[in-house]
Amino acid sequence: MRRPFYQWLMTERDPVTYDAVRTFANSAFYDQTFPKQSDNFDEVSRYLEENASYLHSMSVFDEAWNRYLRAED
Numbered sequence: 001m002r003r004p005f006y007q008w009l010m011t012e013r014d015p016v017t018y019d020a021v022r023t024f025a026n027s028a029f030y031d032q033t034f035p036k037q038s039d040n041f042d043e044v045s046r047y048l049e050e051n052a053s054y055l056h057s058m059s060v061f062d063e064a065w066n067r068y069l070r071a072e073d
Contacts (some may be wrong), residue, residue, distance in 0.1 A: 027054035
């Protein structure tokens with residue numbers, strides 16, 4: 001069983017290095033309603049589309065999800 005996406009995303013936080021996924025991780029850290037226990041693409045994607053004004057493009061989430069899957073294999 002893989003860890004939740006949010007838990008993985010928090011390993012990508014870095015306030016100094018600019019990278020779209022790192023910026024997403026830094027912003028998600030402050031999102032108190034993020035689905036922190038989910039490892040389901042559709043659930044997290046739907047949440048971000050409806051609630052995450054800090055995510056300027058869903059392609060950033062897609063890239064993060066791909067990194068997540070590679071890390072969890």
